[in-house]
Amino acid sequence: MTDVDYQRCKDRFLALLExxxxxxxxxxxxxxxxxxxxxxxxxxQLEAAGLHLPALDQADAQAAPPAIAQYRLLRELGRGGMGRVWLAERQLGDATQKVALKQILPGAWTTADRRRFERERRILAGLEHPYIAALVDGGTDADGAPYxxxxxVDGERLDDYVGxxxxxxSARIQLVAKVAAAVAHAHRQMVVHRDLKPANILVGADGEPKLLDFGIARLLGEEALTQTQNSRMTLRYAAPEQVRGDEAGGVxxxxxxxxxxxxxxxxxxxPYGETSNPSALIAAILDESATVPPSTHATVAGIDADLDAIALRALRKRPHERYASAEALAADLGRWLRREPVEARRGERGYRVRTFIRRRWPWVAAAVVLAALITWHTIALDRQLREVQRERDHAQALADYFGELFMAARPADTERGEVSARELLERSVEKLRADTKQAPQTRAALLLAANAAxxxxxxxxxxxxxxxxxxxLLESMPQKDPAAxxxxxxxxxxxxxxxGDLPGARRYVGQALELLATVDxxxxxxxxxxxxxxYADDAxxxxxxxxxxxxxxxxxxxRLDTPRGMRSYLSAQTNLSIADLRIDSAIAEKRLREALEVAAAGGYDAPNLLLPMKAYLARSLVNQRKLTEARPLHEAVLREAREFYGPGxxxxxxxxxxxxxxxxxxxxxxEAIGLLDARIADVDAAQMPGNDSLWSDRGxxxxxxxxxxxxxxxxxxxxxVLERRRQRGRGNAPAARFDMAQIAYARCRLxxxxxxxxxxxxxxxxxxDWSGWAVWLAKDLTALCDKAVGEFRIGMGTAELVRRSKRHTSAAD
Incomplete structure (x- = not known):
């Protein structure tokens, strides 16, 4: 290794490793x-990592785990060309301690490498800091290899953690400040780490960082072990003096x-861009031109001029222009967290004043606002009183409206029952149309009340x-009220x-949502x-x-503590459960039970929402073949519904x-035929033939x-029913296909x-593609048709189909 550039070797090794x-x-x-x-x-290096290579007879032996009497190796945490790190545990009395055990690989290191490993052990023994992974043991294994x-540290590397x-x-700055404090402690012990990078900083489950790997650290004033020690740095994080080979580089x-x-x-x-070319990276590190401020490439909110100054000062090319120590850097990061002036910007004109205002802006702003409040208070109070008066006027107008609604009818008509609430409401709308005395906003509120009725x-x-x-009326107002x-x-x-105007409904609600984006x-x-x-569901x-x-x-x-919030919650849960019924009835059941529990806890007992929810809960049980459980719930819901709802x-x-x-x-x-015939007759009498639910009943x-x-x-x-589905463009939907199967079955029986x-x-x-009870009921259709074809020329009658349906039910129950 002494004659080969370490970085080139490392790059080749990592490329071949994959x-x-x-x-x-x-x-x-x-x-x-x-x-x-x-x-x-x-x-x-590949041989030391235990990889297959031609003519390497002892690769497996060299990759074998170390044998250390007092440790039990659990798994390998990582490896490089020169060594491996294991997760191990040792017994300390009745307690078990987990450690990261780093081992030098026999035959892979030079004498200088071994000396460096032993020096790392000595350095760690002298460092004790909450943000440095402390040394707990050291020695040699059964083969004489040091460890x-x-x-x-059960954590993840710094950059992965923050991402x-x-x-x-603030959390990112706090982490860097803590690491800087750990480095400052090492400096006070005369130790320079020399390989700081995110991979050597792990963040544990408690959110605290730990500094690792003092493998190429050096005691200040100590001579290098070899002339190639600088090549063991990680180039991306190397200082210009490291790249130039200055062995005297310090903190x-x-x-x-x-x-x-x-x-x-x-x-x-x-700071040098994402270049993978070592030569280009070296040129960028040595270039004297200023580094681009971090705020230019910000991926997180809050990077200000102070942080730009701190980062750029730490990255200055000349060592004496940087922070004098890691402690000084940590102190400036602390000042930024406390919103105090940072040393990196000392000497800038007006900086201290701006910082003073920034730190004490609530007091400065309060002084300015207080003066404005004196003027504004009278205006705001007057506006508030006008608003209260307007609300009072609206309430009074509404009360008068409903009082006059019935006063307008002739006593003779009401006594004979010849005038209905519907007629009175329709007359009131025409009266409001012609009214020019009341304010447009008041008339609009009364019209919307009539609409609801x-x-x-x-x-x-x-x-x-x-x-x-x-x-x-609301559109014609000079000063529009978006909420109204x-x-x-x-x-x-x-x-x-x-x-039945779905496109119109979607257009109107779209206009409402546009307005609501501007008001609370x-x-x-x-x-x-x-x-x-x-409406999207219907579309x-x-x-x-x-x-x-x-x-x-x-x-x-x-907003479950408000009536509207509770109603919206229950309605949304009901609509979602209807969608769930098409996919997984068990999920629908769970959703509905949860919603009903929320309603009960909130004391909500309105039948108009709870009855449909209970009906769909019973339906979810039917779809799961839990007929015995569904039956009493269905019967109770039907009884309550007949009392609460009108026939149509x-x-x-x-x-x-x-x-x-x-x-x-x-x-x-x-019984089902009787129920459905009566229901269809009620809807026909109510003159709602286009109602979709009616066609579901007919199906x-x-x-x-x-x-x-x-x-x-x-x-x-x-x-x-099938023709109706085709007219609505749903002739190939699953429901239509189920209708086709039923028709085909009836023809087979005929x-x-x-x-x-x-x-x-x-x-x-x-x-x-079918769902719910249709899936398990339809399974009998083919079997019964086959039997009819094989044994009869006429239908078997309904007894067999009912018997088979009951067989499925009892099995599910």
């Missing part, structure tokens, strides 16, 4: 023809390396007209959605975010919808749908006919032939 045996042999052969001395040195043992933990600027070498480490932690790059009565078209007028206008758009989006209106924002997610944008629901949850969890209410339809599904799977097809009614053995009735009903059996087999190829 290659397989064949490629490594070829590269060594080429290197042999170019530089025989370098090739031989690299061979010795040393230090405290084991993985996303440390802020300034470590100060410079700390400057490089600091620069890299602030920027993520070297009309919507509750199912008069969505009339409610939308009220919302449009409210938006027009956003609330109006939210209501208009709801109207559009209930009228958390309740309205929650509603708008929830709407946007629901088939499942990923967008799920992300929206998650955003709602994140906001709502911080969509949520009552959802709950009846889920209960009818359970009845079918229980073998009670006739399940077709399945009920199938389960009841009414083959032709099932075909007729399911074909109508006419059990190989042809109808083949049609069913083709339909069943899409079963992998």
């Amino acid at each position: 290659m397989d045996a064949a490629e490594r042999d070829a590269q060594l052969h080429t290197l042999q023809s170019e530089d025989a001395a370098l090739a031989e040195a690299v061979r010795r 040393l043992a230090t405290v084991y 993985r933990h996303r440390c802020d600027i 300034a070498i470590d100060v410079y390396a700390l400057g490089v480490v600091l620069y890299e932690l602030l920027t993520g790059v070297s 009309l919507s509750q009565l199912g008069r969505h078209k009339e409610g939308a007209a009220a919302s449009d007028l409210a938006i027009e 206008l956003a609330g109006a758009y939210v209501e208009r989006a709801s109207d559009a959605y209930k009228l 209106a958390p309740d309205t924002l929650l509603t708008a975010q929830q709407q946007a997610a629901v 088939g944008e499942s990923a967008v919808a799920r992300a929206g629901y998650e955003r709602v949850l994140a906001i709502a969890r911080t 209410d969509p949520w009552l339809g959802v709950i009846i749908f889920h209960y009818a599904t359970l009845a079918l799977l229980d073998g009670r097809a006739a 399940l009614r077709g399945t009920a006919a199938l389960m009841h053995g009414d083959w032709q009735d099932a075909i007729t009903r399911l074909e109508a 006419d059990p032939t190989p042809a109808t059996r083949a049609q069913l087999a083709e339909a069943m190829t899409y079963a992998k």
Whole structure:
């Protein structure tokens, strides 16, 4: 090694280390023809590392673990061309101590290398500092090879730690300051480390750094062991005097390396750029031109002119221009953390004054603000009083509005029941349209109140007209109120959605969200975010919808103490559970149980949200074949829903749908048919034929006919549902494919032939896309069709299908 440049040898060794045996042999052969001395040195390092090389008969023996009586080796922590480090443990009475055991490899080191290793052991023995990995033992193994043992640091290298933990600027500076303090302690013991770099600084689980590897450290004033010791430095962190081969270099070498480490932690790059060419790197280190300030390449917020000055002073090319010691560098980093003037900027004009103001800015600002407050207070108080008066006026206007609403009706009409709340609300909207006395914002608030009432009565078209007028009034105001206008758009989006205008609903809620980005209106924002997610879900944008629901949850969890926050949380959890039911019913069950527990803990008992949640919880149990557990929950929910909802209410339809599904799977097809027929009649009477839930009911009614053995009735009903899906562009969706399979099964039962059996087999190829109870119920369709084809010319009747369904149920229960 004495005749070969260490850095070239190291670079070649690391490159070959990553290659397989064949490629490594070829590269060594080429290197042999170019530089025989370098090739031989690299061979010795690879041999010491225990790698395969031609004609190395004792590679395995040399790679064997050391035999040290009092230690048990656990695993290898790392290795280089000259030695290895092991995680080991030794017994100390009834206690076990883990250590990092560093061993010199027999045959790989020169006499000078051995002396250097033993000197490292002596140096460590004299260092005792909380940020230096302390020596705990040393000696020789059974083969006479020296070793040393230090405290084991279960951590990661400095740069990896700050990156993985996303440390802020203060945390990074604190780490460097602590390392500098450790280096200063070594300097006081007359020891210069000479190889400071992130790989030699580990940060433990407690967040504290430990300085390692004093392998090329030197006592101040001590002669070098060999003339090539400088080549053992890590070039990227080497000071200019190290690169030039100045053997008299002192503590300034470590100060410079700390400057490089600091620069890299602030920027993520070297002060010299990311060059892998040693010659270019040497030229950059020796170049007298100024280094670019770290703030130019900042990857972390907070790098100011003070930090730039500290880093650049540590990196100055001339040793005497740097900090006089690592202690001085640590002290300046401490001043920066305390927001005090730093020594690196001493002498700058006006610097001390600016720092004084920066450190005491609250007091300076307070003096300025106090003067402004005296003037502003009167204005703000007057504004606040006007706001209170406006709110009082709004409340009074709302109270008057609902009082006059019924006073406007003739007593004779109300006594005979010839006027309804709907008619009164519609009249009030027309009256507000013509009103020019009340302020536009007050009229808009009254119109939105009328909209809410009309919507509750199912008069969505009339409610939308009220919302449009409210938006027009708010838009016409000279000084617009973004929060009020956003609330109006939210209501208009709801109207559009209930009228089946999904694009319009998405447009209105988009306008609301744009306005809400400029104001602080958390309740309205929650509603708008929830709407946007629901509309994306309806548009088939499942990923967008799920992300929206998650955003709602994140906001709502911080506002569970408010009614709007709790409602938004429960609604988002319900919508997410509906999506989960298509993928994993167990996840949906867990989500719904968690949400119901939150509602109970918060004392929330509103049936309009809790009943659908309980219904979906029962549905998640049905999908998992937990029918016995689902049955009492479903029955209780249906009883409560009949008392709470009106006959045509969509949520009552959802709950009846889920209960009818359970009845079918229980073998009670006739009961399911009765429930569904009554539900469909109620919705038809409410004049909502386009309602999507109605078509879901009709689809399940077709399945009920199938389960009841009414083959032709099932075909007729399911074909109508399938046509509806095709009209809406969902003719190839999983639900449509399940309808096709049911139709094919009914045809097979009507006419059990190989042809109808083949049609069913083709339909069943899409079963992998189905979810929930459809998956396990449909498994019997093919078997029953095959049996009908083989044994009968007419259907087997429903008894066998019901019996098989019950068999699945009992197995699941």
